[in-house]
Amino acid sequence: MIEFRSISKRFDDGTLAVDDFSLVIPSRRVTVLVGSSGSGKTTLLRMINRMVDATSGELEIDGENVSTIEPVQLRRRIGYVMQNSGLLPHRKVIDNIATVPRLNGVPKKQAHARALELMDTVGLDRDLAERYPAQLSGGQQQRVGVARGLAVDPNILLMDEPFGAVDPIVRADLQQELLRLQRELDKTVVFVTHDIDEAFLLGHQVVILEKGGRIAQKGTPAEILANPASEFVASFVGADRGKRALSIQTIDGAQVLVDGDGNLAGRLVEASPA
Numbered sequence: 714m715i716e717f718r719s720i721s722k723r724f725d726d727g728t729l730a731v732d733d734f735s736l737v738i739p740s741r742r743v744t745v746l747v748g749s750s751g752s753g754k755t756t757l758l759r760m761i762n763r764m765v766d767a768t769s770g771e772l773e774i775d776g777e778n779v780s781t782i783e784p785v786q787l788r789r790r791i792g793y794v795m796q797n798s799g800l801l802p803h804r805k806v807i808d809n810i811a812t813v814p815r816l817n818g819v820p821k822k823q824a825h826a827r828a829l830e831l832m833d834t835v836g837l838d839r840d841l842a843e844r845y846p847a848q849l850s851g852g853q854q855q856r857v858g859v860a861r862g863l864a865v866d867p868n869i870l871l872m873d874e875p876f877g878a879v880d881p882i883v884r885a886d887l888q889q890e891l892l893r894l895q896r897e898l899d900k901t902v903v904f905v906t907h908d909i910d911e912a913f914l915l916g917h918q919v920v921i922l923e924k925g926g927r928i929a930q931k932g933t934p935a936e937i938l939a940n941p942a943s944e945f946v947a948s949f950v951g952a953d954r955g956k957r958a959l960s961i962q963t964i965d966g967a968q969v970l971v972d973g974d975g976n977l978a979g980r981l982v983e984a985s986p987a
């Protein structure tokens with residue numbers, strides 16, 4: 714479990730990116746941080762592996778304060794996947810995936826064997842191992858990014874808008890793969906996005922953020938959809954969901970679910986009396 718306790722981050726130029734943020738991120742679940750640009754999502758994510766250090770407050774992983782753990786050691790147990798895959802352009806796919814294990818001293822042969830296995834895991838053809846990133850499609854590059862994040866066999870996987878730059882069909886594919894991977898590998902995933910649909914699809918826990926990392930609402934997708942805590946949440950959930958936003962209406966005395974185009978999406982069934 715990852716726990717933020719009253720965490721704040723003020724950057725050197727005075728920007729207060731995160732103001733008194735507290736959250737428990739349960740193990741072996743997907744927690745999604747969602748919010749508009751500048752709400753502090755990336756800053757929060759990077760505090761987990763100490764790419765950013767908090768100004769005040771405490772951050773613990775399984776009861777251990779991260780400030781007492783060397784960043785290098787921390788990153789051995791935490792995978793990090795970023796937008797645009799962050800691959801090294803002059804290195805082959807297999808070397809990109811094996812980068813961190815190699816830095817950690819794993820022999821080349823062993824690191825490469827593991828990298829090939831990881832290509833299977835993320836659904837990449839092994840034939841692509843010898844290619845350079847520029848010779849792959851956007852979706853393939855993102856898969857390499859995920860394989861690289863998994864290469865140190867981390868318990869925790871941090872993902873920062875990993876599917877932001879690919880087209881919607883490939884994106885849907887990658888999202889399904891991530892759901893499958895999470896079920897199979899049982900990792901704690903912390904996922905950042907500004908897309909509420911993606912948040913609801915992937916998150917066991919969804920945390921909606923306002924400026925300064927202020928939590929507008931957190932809960933399961935169903936809890937948030939059923940009971941938006943504020944106007945802000947209602948409009949964030951509604952605006953981004955666009956025409957697909959559902960509402961409950963009464964038609965001919967029956968309660969029905971209607972989508973944004975006015976089409977019937979379902980009928981609410983009353984519990985029958987005992």
Ligand SMILES: Nc1ncnc2c1ncn2[C@@H]1O[C@H](COP(=O)(O)OP(=O)(O)OP(=O)(O)O)[C@@H](O)[C@H]1O
Nearest residue numbers: 724726728730749750751752753754755756757907
């Ligand atoms: N190194 C930095 N120095 C100064 N201010 C920063 C720095 N990094 C981020 N910020 C500021 O902190 C705030 C939060 O930034 P952050 O990148 O965490 O937001 P975000 O929610 O991830 O946004 P986006 O969706 O655009 O990536 C912003 O106002 C940003 O300008």
